[in-house]
Amino acid sequence: MCMWLDNPDRSGLVGAERVADVERITRALRDFLPGGEGITRVVPLTTGFSNETYLIEGPDLILRLPPSAGAMLDGHDVIGQARIYQELGGREDAPRVPGVVAVCGDRAVLGVPFFVMERLAGEAIDDLDMQPWFADAGDDLRADICRQWVSVFAGLSRVRPLDVLGPVVAPEDDARTWQAFARKADSPVLAALFDRLLAVPAPCSGPPALIHGDSKLSNIMWLDGRVNAVLDWEMALNGEPLANLGYMLHALESDYHAATRAFKLPGMLTRGEVIALWEQVSGRSADGVFWHEIAQMGKLAAIIAEGANMFSSGRSSDPKLAIFARSVDYYIGVMQAMLDSGGY
Structure with a gap:
């Protein structure tokens, strides 16, 4: 099931196996996301054994996918992560988190569950390569x-x-x-x-x-x-x-x-x-x-x-x-x- 901020009944259009390359991700999201025709490309930011992060250029959104190397931790369930962000976003006593745009557990879209969230301005401090x-x-x-x-x-x-x-x-x-x-x-x-x-x-x-x-x-x-x-x-x-x-x-x-x-x-x-x-x-x-x-x-x-x-x-x-x-x-x-x- 996929949920949208503006259209909770929209269904996936792209049947796929586990999506491994950004070109296929890009094409699928163009067809699937509301306003997806504005996507210019999808760029990997972090990949590996933790939840993977991609920048969706054009609408300037963030895509989260399960780790391609296999999840090390139970918490790397991306749908569960989206639910945490959603509840935090609705709580006045919680710190700010990115707003969730879409949550999708339908594997027919990208081959894996995923969610899309807003991209907030700023950057994290990298302990290994400090800015x-x-x-x-x-x-x-x-x-x-x-x-x-x-x-x-x-x-x-x-x-x-x-x-x-x-x-x-x-x-x-x-x-x-x-x-x-x-x-x-x-x-x-x-x-x-x-x-x-x-x-x-x-x-x-x-x-x-x-x-x-x-x-x-x-x-x-x-x-x-x-x-x-x-x-x-x-x-x-x-x-x-x-x-x-x-x-x-x-x-x-x-x-x-x-x-x-x-x-x-x-x-x-x-x-x-x-x-x-x-x-x-x-x-x-x-x-x-x-x-x-x-x-x-x-x-x-x-x-x-x-x-x-x-x-x-x-x-x-x-x-x-x-x-x-x-x-x-x-x-x-x-x-x-x-x-x-x-x-x-």
Whole structure:
């Protein structure tokens, strides 16, 4: 079934197998989208093992497709992603997200489910290839960027759970999900580390709220140094807000790991400053965040382990996954060091 903002009964016109080339995507969307005759071309922006993103030039829209290499995460269901964007777009307490133009589960159109959303102005900060406006800026701008980043994700602590995400997930149950993921990735060492963490109950900061699940700097769209949208909700859930903070802290230098490249630049907030600001904006205490920080490090390790497994088994030839294969032992080591230090 496909849904349109202006014509919910319009049906697909193009029968297709799994569409792999942009020329066929372009022709199909010209026939299918309202106003599709204005499409000049479709340009890949990101492809691989995560949901794929294409720019639809002409009407200036964004197309999201399932990963051609096979979905690594359950959250890479594009129809589910569209539903999250739609509910967020109708909520006054949620951050800005792109508006959804069309949602289509009819495989007769492109061969796979997909959705189309508006393209918002701005760009994400690339940690590997940082844009000059950020990397070469003064310390004050970077400090302000960092404060906005913390404030956006701390603010989710005040956003009530989304209906589309279903029941609240306890931190321990979320950790068990990633433990199972580690087993799937053939990483018994990592699975055993989760057992150590789960022997201790997870601290909670208060009522459940919306959890982004991937609260890194690069998932924010910036325009003139201000937040213009929050993107990539593949790992979102209703749960304990300390999870957002715990995930954010992996980017900052600690006794267990180095900072990511962006957070090594002058002006970026320290770990202590991030925690203090999160408490101020969220209205919650960050006591007990270390449990959640370990859990989120385990989540990252499980994702990296599965990516490495996909590459080594031949399920994917994505070159990014070759990097995962070289990194998995490091992340497992960081989690183990954190558990040892915390007495788990």
